[in-house]
Amino acid sequence: MPDILLAEDNNMNESKALPSLYTAVSPALLKLYDITDSIVVIIDVLRATSTIATAIYNGAKAVIPVDSVANCIEIGKQLNAITAGERDGKVAEGLQYGNSPFEYPAAFIGGKTLVLTTTNGTKLLHMALELGAAEIITGAFANLNEVCNYLINKKKPVLLACAAWKDRVNIEDSLFAGAVVNRIRQHFTINCDSSQMVEALYLLAGSDLYGFLKDKEASHYKRLTAFGLEKDIRHCLTADTAPVLPLYQDGKLIKAAL
Amino acid sequence: MPDILLAEDNNMNESKALPSLYTAVSPALLKLYDITDSIVVIIDVLRATSTIATAIYNGAKAVIPVDSVANCIEIGKQLNAITAGERDGKVAEGLQYGNSPFEYPAAFIGGKTLVLTTTNGTKLLHMALELGAAEIITGAFANLNEVCNYLINKKKPVLLACAAWKDRVNIEDSLFAGAVVNRIRQHFTINCDSSQMVEALYLLAGSDLYGFLKDKEASHYKRLTAFGLEKDIRHCLTADTAPVLPLYQDGKLIKAAL
Numbered sequence: 001m002p003d004i005l006l007a008e009d010n011n012m013n014e015s016k017a018l019p020s021l022y023t024a025v026s027p028a029l030l031k032l033y034d035i036t037d038s039i040v041v042i043i044d045v046l047r048a049t050s051t052i053a054t055a056i057y058n059g060a061k062a063v064i065p066v067d068s069v070a071n072c073i074e075i076g077k078q079l080n081a082i083t084a085g086e087r088d089g090k091v092a093e094g095l096q097y098g099n100s101p102f103e104y105p106a107a108f109i110g111g112k113t114l115v116l117t118t119t120n121g122t123k124l125l126h127m128a129l130e131l132g133a134a135e136i137i138t139g140a141f142a143n144l145n146e147v148c149n150y151l152i153n154k155k156k157p158v159l160l161a162c163a164a165w166k167d168r169v170n171i172e173d174s175l176f177a178g179a180v181v182n183r184i185r186q187h188f189t190i191n192c193d194s195s196q197m198v199e200a201l202y203l204l205a206g207s208d209l210y211g212f213l214k215d216k217e218a219s220h221y222k223r224l225t226a227f228g229l230e231k232d233i234r235h236c237l238t239a240d241t242a243p244v245l246p247l248y249q250d251g252k253l254i255k256a257a258l
Numbered sequence: 259m260p261d262i263l264l265a266e267d268n269n270m271n272e273s274k275a276l277p278s279l280y281t282a283v284s285p286a287l288l289k290l291y292d293i294t295d296s297i298v299v300i301i302d303v304l305r306a307t308s309t310i311a312t313a314i315y316n317g318a319k320a321v322i323p324v325d326s327v328a329n330c331i332e333i334g335k336q337l338n339a340i341t342a343g344e345r346d347g348k349v350a351e352g353l354q355y356g357n358s359p360f361e362y363p364a365a366f367i368g369g370k371t372l373v374l375t376t377t378n379g380t381k382l383l384h385m386a387l388e389l390g391a392a393e394i395i396t397g398a399f400a401n402l403n404e405v406c407n408y409l410i411n412k413k414k415p416v417l418l419a420c421a422a423w424k425d426r427v428n429i430e431d432s433l434f435a436g437a438v439v440n441r442i443r444q445h446f447t448i449n450c451d452s453s454q455m456v457e458a459l460y461l462l463a464g465s466d467l468y469g470f471l472k473d474k475e476a477s478h479y480k481r482l483t484a485f486g487l488e489k490d491i492r493h494c495l496t497a498d499t500a501p502v503l504p505l506y507q508d509g510k511l512i513k514a515a516l
Contacts, residue, residue, distance in 0.1 A: 025427060028286050032425050090516050169283060171451045193429045196474040197459055204462050214453040 010103040021188035023177045023195040027124045028167040031130060035159050040133040041147060041180070044121030044163035045172040046220050047099045049140040050236040051245075052116070052253055054101035057242035059110030062245070062252040065122040070093055072117040082109070085117035089223050092117065100232050101142070101242075113252075120163035125248065128161060136248035137256070141176055141209075141237055146245045148183040150258070158188065160195070171201070171218040172237070175209060178202025179239075209237040279446035281418040281435045281453040285382045286425040288389060294419050298391040299405060299438070302421035303430040305357045305477050307398040307504075308494040310374070310511055312359035313510040315401075315500035317368030323380040327352055330375040340367070343375035347481050349511025350375065357488050359400070359500075372511075378421035383506065386419060394506035395514070399434055399467075399495055404503045406441040408516070416446065418453070427474040429459070430495070433467060436460025437497075467495040 018040075024030050043049060052063050066072045069085060069092045076083035076096075084097035091098040099118055116122060121138075128136050134156070139147040151158050160180055162173035178198035181190070190196065205212035210233060213221040224233055235241065247256035278296075282288045301307060308489060310321050324330045327343060327350045333356075334341035334411035342355035349356040357376055379396075386394050392414070397405040409416050418438055420431035436456035439448070441457065448454065463470035468491065471479040482491055 025283070026287060028290075029284060029425065029427070032286075069346065167287065168450075169287070169452045169455065171455060172454060174451075190475070191477055191480075192426075193423075193432075193474070193477050194427045196476070197432060197455070199428060200459060200462055200474065201455055204458055216451070217448070217456070218454070219449055219451050222449075 018039050018187065018189045019155060019157045020171055021158045021160070021181065021190050022192045023162070023181065023186070023198055025162050025169045025177070025194050025198065025244050026164040026167050027161070027184055028126055030127055030161055033159050035128065036132045037134050038157040038159045039135045039137060039151060039154060039157045040128045040161050041137055041140050041151070042121060042125045042128065042163065043173045044118065044124070045140050045176050045236050046224060047101065047232060047236055048118040048163065049074070049119030049138040050053070050100045050142045051099055051104065052138050053140055053142040053242040053244055054102040054244050055109050056253065056255050058078065058104055058106040058245040060104070060112055060114050062113050062254050063246065064113065064114060064115045064252050065125070066117045066127050067123055067126050069117055071135040072115050072181050075168070076115045079113055079115070081113035081115045083115045087119055089227055100229070101235055102232065120165060124163045125163055136254060138246045139176065139180065141239045142242040143244055143246070144176070144179055144239045146243050148180055150245050150256070151180070151184050152187050165220055165241055170220055171213060171216055172220060174198045175202050175205055175212070210234050213237070276445065276447045277413055277415045279416045279418070279439065279442070279448050279453055280450045281420070281439065281456055283420050283427045283432055283452050283456065284422045284425050284437070285378070285385055285419070288382070288385055290420055291417050293386065293392065294390045295392050296415040296417045297393045297395060297412060298386045298417045298419050299395055299397040299409070299411060300379060300383045300386065300419055300421065301397050301431045301434050302376065302382070303398050303434050303493055303494050304482060305359065305490060306374070306376040306379030306421065307396040308400045309357055309359045309362065310396050310504050311398055311500040311502055313362040313367050313372050313399040314504050314511065314513050315502040316362055316364040318362070318370055318372050320371050320419040320512050321504065322371065322373045322510050323383050324373060324375045325381055325384050327375055330373050334373045337371055337373070339373050341373050345377055347485055351453050358487070359493055360490065378423060382419055382421045385490035396504045396511060397434065397438065399437070399497045401502055401504070402434070402437055402497045406438055408503050408514070409438070410440050410445050423478055428478055429471060429474055430478060432456045433460050433463055433470070468492050471495070
């Protein structure tokens with residue numbers, strides 16, 4: 001009997017000790033969460049965090065996320081780095097490259113530093129910094145497995161932060177958050193309707209995420225398709241094309257030593 | 259041939275002319291939408307807008323939504339009206355009644371005025387007012403059919419505004435928004451991922467909304483169940499128990515003349 005009670009106690013303690021998992025479906029909701037003890041996962045599937053994973057996986061020394069085109073140009077000059085970024089889905093004026101993972105093959109980006117600014121993803125990362133996030137990583141389907149393993153191993157509170165589109169909730173970032181919730185839920189305490197909702201959405205979408213975005217007429221699907229970027233969308237929805245964990249440290253996203 | 263072209267033109271014009279439909283899953287996202295030409299549907303399923311529909315259906319002259327307990331007491335005195343409201347799911351100190359539809363049968367509320375303040379729903383209504391909403395109505399499963407018919411007939415832009423819980427997205431308000439989207443979508447232009455997401459969630463939940471909330475461990479389901487309010491939850495998830503359209507006019511919610 002004492003053994004059984006002990007086992008039950010241990011289970012209860014273990015259950016109580018599970019860290020929390022929350023999802024913010026828009027940057028406008030980030031401030032609702034105390035993230036000072038949390039790992040914040042910045043999610044901008046189309047296309048910032050897909051491109052960040054790809055560039056680092058393909059050997060970039062670092063990706064420096066900056067919040068404005070002017071800063072991007074300035075820091076690019078200082079570091080003699082590649083400057084890239086988009087505004088409203090197109091290469092921003094004054095920058096060299098865009099926000100497509102296909103622009104960063106190993107032959108081009110290997111050993112180089114990329115200074116990147118995007119409409120939503122890099123702004124959200126700076127918000128998380130200002131709100132005192134304990135740790136910041138970036139996630140996309142490109143590095144889904146790495147993100148999940150990292151979060152499970154760290155045993156710390158997690159906030160999945162969707163970049164959305166100018167604060168409006170989007171389907172693709174919600175789907176990725178849902179994929180993460182689905183894979184790591186047994187290691188966390190979830191008292192968060194958003195996390196439950198994005199997981200339900202992900203399970204509903206099934207294996208054909210592209211078909212789901214198309215069927216639901218996702219706003220950014222339509223925006224990028226109008227620019228002829230269907231190939232980018234398909235690539236950004238494919239799991240584990242860039243198995244690497246980008247970790248924010250001293251102003252840069254670098255490959256985490258796992 | 260000219261006939262066919264004309265028909266196509268007409269179809270295109272009709273399609274272009276469909277009013278927009280958006281969903282804000284949290285009050286924190288309300289400001290993203292220009293609502294000056296829109297009907298805003300305030301949604302606080304558990305329990306403010308369910309109770310508002312019930313009270314008005316049962317013959318209340320008007321429901322006056324106020325944003326603070328102090329205002330509720332003050333206006334209640336001035337009008338010799340019933341004061342009611344909750345904070346954090348319980349009857350607020352100093353008020354006479356709570357936020358349960360069961361407290362407002364016809365024998366009690368008929369012919370009376372109810373001054374009501376709630377944690378989320380009445381606050382959201384005042385936000386919509388401040389943002390210049392063209393028109394404000396309230397919606398819940400209790401008056402689902404009335405809300406949908408009203409929106410279809412008015413042919414104006416619509417914003418479905420979820421009260422959520424202290425700005426955190428909740429499942430029950432999202433489900434109601436999804437039910438509305440599902441019923442009225444062919445009369446509107448939807449370029450809104452949130453609307454698509456809540457409809458998908460609603461379709462996934464199927465006919466057993468209570469079971470869905472329970473299965474997803476919805477935060478407000480757990481909160482109200484802890485107060486012994488399971489019966490309230492079941493009632494608030496039942497469609498068309500109070501077929502009436504509460505319309506905000508001159509500071510009061512009254513029964514709209516349809």
